[in-house]
Amino acid sequence: QVQLVESGGGLAQPGGSLRLSCAASGLTFSSYAMGWFRQAPGKEREFVAVISWSGRKIYYADSVKGRFTISRDNAKNTVYLQMNNMKPGDSAVYYCAAHRVRMVVTTRKDDFGSWGQGTQVTVSS
Numbered sequence: 001q002v003q004l005v006e007s008g009g010g011l012a013q014p015g016g017s018l019r020l021s022c023a024a025s026g027l028t029f030s031s032y033a034m035g036w037f038r039q040a041p042g043k044e045r046e047f048v049a050v051i052s053w054s055g056r057k058i059y060y061a062d063s064v065k066g067r068f069t070i071s072r073d074n075a076k077n078t079v080y081l082q083m084n085n086m087k088p089g090d091s092a093v094y095y096c097a098a099h100r101v102r103m104v105v106t107t108r109k110d111d112f113g114s115w116g117q118g119t120q121v122t123v124s125s
Helices: none
Strands: 003-007 010-012 018-025 034-039 046-051 058-060 068-073 078-083 092-099 112-115 119-123
Touching: 003 092, 018 034, 018 092, 018 119, 034 068, 034 078, 046 068, 046 078, 058 068, 078 092
Parallel strands: 010 119
Antiparallel strands: 003 018, 018 078, 034 046, 034 092, 046 058, 068 078, 092 112, 092 119
């Protein structure tokens, strides 16, 4: 059974930074693309970033490009999301997710089959 556990959420000031982590178990982590998604109240869950199984392919939503960085450590079965220059619009529950298919990378949330419980991120002064 796949388990994904996010941590690192909290309160940040505009312009500030947070680093999210997602520890994975129950899957061959190094074979799966991992993604970060977020959902604000009253809105659909949206794509934030994805990283391929090897880390060589990375894609970002336009809204976070240049501010957020996704990375992974396959030795630790962990994926990270470094968020810099944060804005109030970044406030949401952030979820990490594992792709359904080995060695495939896409950005559609329906392509991700395992999800963490989410971690709240609030950007406010």
